[in-house]
Amino acid sequence: MTTLWVTIFAVALASATIKAAGPVLVGGRELPPRAVSVIALLAPALLAALVVTETFGEDQHLVLDERAVGVAVAAVALALRAPVLLAVALAAATTALVRAFV
Amino acid sequence: MPSGVNGTERGRQGADGGRYLDGGRAGFPFALATLVLGISFGVLARSLGWGTLAPIVFSVVAFSGSAQFAVASVLGSGGGAIPAFIAAVLLNARFGPMGVAVAPYLKGGPFRRALEGQAVVDASWALASRGGGRFDREFMIGATAPQGVAWIVGTAIGALGGDFIGDPERLGLDVIFPAFFLVLLAEELRGGRRAIAVALIAAALALVLVPFAPPGVPVIAACAAALLGLRRS
Secondary structure (H helix, E strand, O other): OHHHHHHHHHHHHHHHHHHHHHHHHHOOOOOOHHHHHHHHOHHHHHHHHHHHHHHHEEOOEEOOOHHHHHHHHHHHHHHOOOOHHHHHHHHHHHHHHHHHHO | OOOOOOHHHOOOHHHHHHHHHHHHHHHHHHHHHHHHHHHHHHHHHHHOOOOOHHHHHHHHHHOOHHHHHHHHHHHHOOOOHHHHHHHHHHHHOOHHHHHHHHHHHOOOOHHHHHHHHOOOOHHHHHHOEOOOOOEOHHHHHHHHHHHHHHHHHHHHHHHHHHHHHOOHHHHOHHHHHHHHHHHHHHHHHOOOHHHHHHHHHHHHHHHHHOOOOOOOHHHHHHHHHHHHHHOOO
């Protein structure tokens, strides 16, 4: 049980430190233009990585399972200009259905 | 490409309250997803014999889904505190560059900035991104607030009454986050060809690294794709 509590507080402290680092070190200074153009591309890079790792990643393996079907349905729904919540709901429902019946 | 950081973009006091609310509204669907994820975490922690207090305290002090799930999975498979800690830090390392990105838009002295930096979570950060590297501070904080509440309440529900809820995966709820991230990605890709190229490179990097690198590392390494921004457009 001690291991758990030590881990909990160590992780909390580390998370807070990581999140605080940029704001404290950079302060209110404006970043140089080249840094800004890198940062402008950080969002698509990070989001693309999160989408693929959360869709195809399972521990340290790549898998093609029901999640991929669900996310693909969301992608099609978005491409057809479906509302965001509908697209996400379709993704969850499709994944659940494929899990239940395939 | 859009222009760089512009001092006049920083909000004037009068309009700020409304932007917190707008952020809260934008964060609400994510809060629902976070609630579900929190419940799953509570259920998982309970199944590992953590009791009810530890998972709830964890969610209050750490407020970090990916890191907390990593800790649960490492400790749950018999790993020690140090590997659990390292896994959590690797997963949360992405908040480093994200914090640098929002830094110019936060307010106050170092302590307040450190505190405001805690509002950086994936969804809020992406929602508050205004293109060209600009961020909306009030919108981000507003979007994080309901997610924070949902994460803690969800954990409590899962840890206290998890048995009634069953397995969220059966309902397909584990695709909620990748689906939402896809929504945010689609917004970002309107930024032009360069954003699309970066997203493709990042996705490829992350996929290639998944089998070789510890969890969390593929996502951080994929951020390197943003260095394409160093090339002149």
